[in-house]
Amino acid sequence: MTDPLVRVAAVGCGYWGPNVIRNLDALPGFELRWVCDADPDRLQPVAARHPAARATRRIDDIFEDPGVDAVYLATPVSTHFELTKRALLAYKQVLLEKPLATTVQQAEELAELAASRRLTLMVGHTFVFSPPVRKVKELIDAGLVGPIYYIETTRVNLGLFQKDVSVLWDLGPHDLSILMYWLGEVPVTVSARGRSYLGEPLEDVAFMTLEFPSGILAQVQLSWLAPSKLRRTSIVGRQRMIVYDDLEPVEEVKIFDRGVDRQPASFGEFQLTYRSGDILSPRLDATEPLYIEAAHFLECIRTGRTPDSGPQAAVDIVRVIQAAERSLRCGGGPQPTYEAGVAIEPTS
Numbered sequence: 001m002t003d004p005l006v007r008v009a010a011v012g013c014g015y016w017g018p019n020v021i022r023n024l025d026a027l028p029g030f031e032l033r034w035v036c037d038a039d040p041d042r043l044q045p046v047a048a049r050h051p052a053a054r055a056t057r058r059i060d061d062i063f064e065d066p067g068v069d070a071v072y073l074a075t076p077v078s079t080h081f082e083l084t085k086r087a088l089l090a091y092k093q094v095l096l097e098k099p100l101a102t103t104v105q106q107a108e109e110l111a112e113l114a115a116s117r118r119l120t121l122m123v124g125h126t127f128v129f130s131p132p133v134r135k136v137k138e139l140i141d142a143g144l145v146g147p148i149y150y151i152e153t154t155r156v157n158l159g160l161f162q163k164d165v166s167v168l169w170d171l172g173p174h175d176l177s178i179l180m181y182w183l184g185e186v187p188v189t190v191s192a193r194g195r196s197y198l199g200e201p202l203e204d205v206a207f208m209t210l211e212f213p214s215g216i217l218a219q220v221q222l223s224w225l226a227p228s229k230l231r232r233t234s235i236v237g238r239q240r241m242i243v244y245d246d247l248e249p250v251e252e253v254k255i256f257d258r259g260v261d262r263q264p265a266s267f268g269e270f271q272l273t274y275r276s277g278d279i280l281s282p283r284l285d286a287t288e289p290l291y292i293e294a295a296h297f298l299e300c301i302r303t304g305r306t307p308d309s310g311p312q313a314a315v316d317i318v319r320v321i322q323a324a325e326r327s328l329r330c331g332g333g334p335q336p337t338y339e340a341g342v343a344i345e346p347t348s
């Protein structure tokens with residue numbers, strides 16, 4: 001017997017939403033029942049590309065439709081808490097874009113609401129579904145890198161400026177979701193500096209330093225104000241080093257058999273010897289990450305499985321960004337993400 005179709009409605013046909021809507025519609029287990037955008041100019045082209053779905057400017061049409069099982073939300077960050085809460089209260093399974101919310105308190109409220117209603121709540125932390133990111137996790141877990149010393153990541157471009165959140169909330173979730181997925185741990189402290197160079201109230205450039213419980217340090221550079229687009233991460237381990245460059249057309253992941261060894265020399269002294277071996281690029285699955293993400297959402301709805309980018313990971317990401325924002329407001333000093341196991345709320 002085949003599983004019944006999951007009837008999904010998509011809200012938000014702006015810059016990002018149409019990419020995910022295309023994949024939801026392409027997946028055989030979903031029936032795309034509605035497309036919705038408050039702005040008719042954004043709604044119309046998406047409605048034309050998905051003629052079997054009904055089109056509406058009124059999100060209530062979706063919440064009120066008992067034939068809708070699941071909702072995908074690709075609306076601005078400032079709407080995430082309210083719209084997700086309304087969707088869960090209407091007993092819909094939810095996939096929403098990152099971040100889950102903009103305070104830990106709100107994120108936890110959504111997580112608890114989904115749990116109490118036994119509904120899937122998944123956040124579109126897209127990179128967790130990307131084949132190169134998954135390959136790097138496999139390599140780390142297999143011990144290929146050895147103990148990791150530090151990770152450095154750059155996510156910069158000219159634009160796209162967001163109106164309702166800073167670059168920390170816009171681009172930060174990507175790197176945090178990747179780092180926490182790879183390392184399987186949540187940073188204990190975060191320091192952040194940032195600036196709004198264009199004079200807007202929200203930062204357009206931010207630098208974060210994260211310290212993980214294992215002692216690993218990560219440096220994250222985020223900018224909407226850079227001469228060229230970079231999406232590059234270096235992982236430096238005792239045995240090997242990995243470079244993941246999301247903009248490389250074919251060899252997104254490269255493994256460098258390089259390192260420095262500290263060898264005993266005479267009279268209790270040590271000398272450093274450098275290793276410079278082969279550079280390998282593993283074969284990667286060519287499936288589109290958003291298709292994998294949509295398929296994962298479907299699987300979680302059908303089986304009740306907790307999504308890989310589920311409430312706990314999503315709340316932790318909000319927790320780290322909120323701590324980073326606190327650090328940024330008080331000059332860049334390290335801020336704990338948890339204190340004695342208790343979430344820390346914003347000071348302002």
Ligand SMILES: NC(=O)c1ccc[n+]([C@@H]2O[C@H](COP(=O)([O-])OP(=O)(O)OC[C@H]3O[C@@H](n4cnc5c(N)ncnc54)[C@H](O)[C@@H]3O)[C@@H](O)[C@H]2O)c1
Pocket residue numbers: 011012013014015016017036037038039042057059074075076077079097098099124125126170
């Ligand atoms: N996963 C990724 O890689 C990725 C990339 C870019 C953006 N995003 C996320 O996608 C979301 C949307 O970003 P965007 O750049 O597409 O924004 P956008 O402003 O281009 O689009 C948002 C759309 O939502 C519509 N909208 C807002 N409130 C609505 C409501 N109540 N009812 C119906 N329609 C409503 C707006 O009219 C607009 O067309 C954000 O959460 C962002 O963080 C994710």
